[in-house]
Amino acid sequence: MCGIIGYVGEKKAVPIILEGLKQLEYRGYDSAGIGIVHKPRSKKGAEDKNKIFVLKRKGRVANLSGLLKNKHFPNGLAIGHTRWATHGEPSSGNAHPHQDCSGRIAVVHNGIIENYQELKKELEKEGYQFKSRTDSEVIPNLISKFYKEGDLKKAVAKAIKKLKGAYALGIICSEQPEKLFAVRNDSPLIIGLGKGENFIASDASAILKHTKRVIYLGDKQIAVLEKGNVNIFDLEDKQVSQKIDILSGDISKAQKRGFKDFMLKEIYEQPAILSKILSQWVSSDGNIRFKHLGLNDNFLKGIKQIIIVACGTAFHAGLVGKYVIESLTRIPVWVDVASEFRYRKPIIKEETLIIAISQSGETADTLSAVREAKKNKGRVICICNVLGSSLTRESEGVIYTYAGPEISVASTKAYTAQLMTIYLFALYLASLKGKISGEEFKKGVSSLQKVAAMQNKILSQNKEIKKIARRHLHFGAFLYLGRGVNFPTALEGALKLKELSYIPAEGYAAGEMKHGPIALIDEYRAVVCIINSSPVYSKMLSNIQEIIARKGKIIAIANKGDEQIQNYLKEVIFIPKIEPLFSPLLTIIPLQLLAYYVAILKKYDVDKPRNLAKSVTVE
Numbered sequence: 078m079c080g081i082i083g084y085v086g087e088k089k090a091v092p093i094i095l096e097g098l099k100q101l102e103y104r105g106y107d108s109a110g111i112g113i114v115h116k117p118r119s120k121k122g123a124e125d126k127n128k129i130f131v132l133k134r135k136g137r138v139a140n141l142s143g144l145l146k147n148k149h150f151p152n153g154l155a156i157g158h159t160r161w162a163t164h165g166e167p168s169s170g171n172a173h174p175h176q177d178c179s180g181r182i183a184v185v186h187n188g189i190i191e192n193y194q195e196l197k198k199e200l201e202k203e204g205y206q207f208k209s210r211t212d213s214e215v216i217p218n219l220i221s222k223f224y225k226e227g228d229l230k231k232a233v234a235k236a237i238k239k240l241k242g243a244y245a246l247g248i249i250c251s252e253q254p255e256k257l258f259a260v261r262n263d264s265p266l267i268i269g270l271g272k273g274e275n276f277i278a279s280d281a282s283a284i285l286k287h288t289k290r291v292i293y294l295g296d297k298q299i300a301v302l303e304k305g306n307v308n309i310f311d312l313e314d315k316q317v318s319q320k321i322d323i324l325s326g327d328i329s330k331a332q333k334r335g336f337k338d339f340m341l342k343e344i345y346e347q348p349a350i351l352s353k354i355l356s357q358w359v360s361s362d363g364n365i366r367f368k369h370l371g372l373n374d375n376f377l378k379g380i381k382q383i384i385i386v387a388c389g390t391a392f393h394a395g396l397v398g399k400y401v402i403e404s405l406t407r408i409p410v411w412v413d414v415a416s417e418f419r420y421r422k423p424i425i426k427e428e429t430l431i432i433a434i435s436q437s438g439e440t441a442d443t444l445s446a447v448r449e450a451k452k453n454k455g456r457v458i459c460i461c462n463v464l465g466s467s468l469t470r471e472s473e474g475v476i477y478t479y480a481g482p483e484i485s486v487a488s489t490k491a492y493t494a495q496l497m498t499i500y501l502f503a504l505y506l507a508s509l510k511g512k513i514s515g516e517e518f519k520k521g522v523s524s525l526q527k528v529a530a531m532q533n534k535i536l537s538q539n540k541e542i543k544k545i546a547r548r549h550l551h552f553g554a555f556l557y558l559g560r561g562v563n564f565p566t567a568l569e570g571a572l573k574l575k576e577l578s579y580i581p582a583e584g585y586a587a588g589e590m591k592h593g594p595i596a597l598i599d600e601y602r603a604v605v606c607i608i609n610s611s612p613v614y615s616k617m618l619s620n621i622q623e624i625i626a627r628k629g630k631i632i633a634i635a636n637k638g639d640e641q642i643q644n645y646l647k648e649v650i651f652i653p654k655i656e657p658l659f660s661p662l663l664t665i666i667p668l669q670l671l672a673y674y675v676a677i678l679k680k681y682d683v684d685k686p687r688n689l690a691k692s693v694t695v696e
């Protein structure tokens with residue numbers, strides 16, 4: 078997602094735009110830009126015509142502020158954008174605003190134009206030239222195409238009718254120096270109503286300082302903002318009345334979109350993100366198509382082994398990946414923590430594929446592991462959440478996870494986004510190698526398409542999970558047990574608890590319990606058991622009986638409809654049933670919430686736990 082902002086009013090627009098963009102950087106920060114309508118200092122006798130000055134750079138908003146420090150723009154009409162790239166790598170050229178060929182119209186866009194290729198082809202045939210690789214650049218050119226009659230609002234309406242996809246747009250035109258135009262469809266956009274000034278923004282955090290009076294623009298409504306008034310129209314040019322809301326709360330609350338903290342917001346974003354990933358990689362004909370995989374199908378068909386390298390939560394995603402990829406493709410998969418891989422002189426054969434998994438793409442150990450692999454002629458692709466990060470630039474291919482910026486240090490939405498990406502890659506590879514039939518492929522994709530709704534069902538149990546957290550707050554140590562593809566879930570659940578609540582927590586393969594950890598079990602030990610339906614359900618049930626016999630306090634994650642487990646346990650979180658192989662996308666959700674609530678009840682800062690950093694960029 079990206080952040081957009083616009084201003085029209087009596088004050089100088091530039092400082093307001095820059096400050097607002099800083100508030101929106103949590104939505105994306107790989108590049109930023111500003112567009113200002115101004116009257117350039119005219120040469121002797123030249124006609125004073127308004128122009129649009131555009132400045133855009135890769136990197137943070139602070140870069141723009143530095144470059145604009147000594148420039149003087151008295152005007153009060155501008156738009157701004159901070160980007161989280163979807164189409165076109167992070168660069169100045171791909172940053173927003175984008176202009177039409179004449180330079181008269183500039184647009185900032187948050188969203189994805191699904192039919193941009195066909196629109197771009199049509200416009201190129203009509204002589205329009207494009208400078209960027211983005212989807213967004215079709216918008217100003219489409220508006221320009223219809224602007225010939227001089228009515229910008231009508232031109233915007235005509236252009237909107239051609240667009241498919243999600244968008245929130247801020248639009249300025251050098252020939253309409255008093256007006257700011259805005260329109261949205263699916264992407265968020267609010268209008269801020271000030272005194273002698275008006276604003277648009279992706280969310281309230283960017284304008285809360287100036288006004289609390291807002292209008293939430295409806296889909297496919299065009300707002301025309303002038304310094305003294307705001308008028309809203311539908312696409313048939315009929316004026317639309319709008320309710321004025323009053324914002325409450327502070328800026329950071331607005332960024333969290335009403336959630337108490339980023340971590341809870343990011344936990345709740347997971348279903349929408351997984352749906353977005355599916356829509357990104359599964360085409361309308363049901364096939365999986367990755368854009369920047371970088372490796373051709375011949376190499377992929379010939380792969381003999383896969384090595385996954387990662388750290389922390391990403392490592393746990395890699396462990397799930399081992400079970401999933403081996404089960405579907407029958408290719409052997411090794412998973413290594415990057416900090417070990419990089420020093421153990423890894424054995425890499427010709428047909429070895431290295432998959433590096435990293436949310437940030439800047440983790441030092443993972444980067445070093447990738448460099449070590451490449452030194453040994455390994456072919457490297459990465460699964461990463463930050464476009465343009467070091468890892469994406471040092472890998473031959475990239476599969477982006479599109480989870481949006483993950484602000485909370487404890488990784489949640491990035492983890493399930495990594496899992497979803499791994500499942501899709503495994504299905505793609507298995508189908509390519511002929512290891513699964515078309516039927517099995519379709520079944521796998523349809524299982525994944527059910528996950529978002531199932532996650533929402535689990536999230537709706539948050540109050541129950543909070544009560545379980547409260548009843549287990551006082552335990553001095555936790556043990557997490559899982560089997561098969563949920564052994565990594567046990568590890569990830571334990572990591573969440575320990576990094577958020579500082580309670581010692583250990584994840585273990587349940588089959589290992591009698592080889593040591595059972596010595597830990599007594600009435601002072603809380604044991605989280607993942608016992609969803611699977612080929613090893615009865616084995617997990619035996620573990621549970623052994624723990625009960627030793628007075629361990631169990632919290633179980635089980636499938637809805639499992640009556641058997643209720644004969645043994647009271648503290649059970651029921652989740653929807655899905656094919657066992659896909660269950661890690663669900664079993665982790667209650668464990669994220671459990672860890673979250675334990676930490677909250679202990680009054681810890683869940684977004685910035687002690688001693689941790691969001692990205693470990695040093696060894």
Ligand code: AGP
Nearest residue numbers: 389390391435436437440487488
């Ligand atoms: C997970 O909650 C932690 N924040 C940490 O383990 C993290 O997963 C690890 O540092 C890897 O980070 P990366 O995914 O950005 O490479």
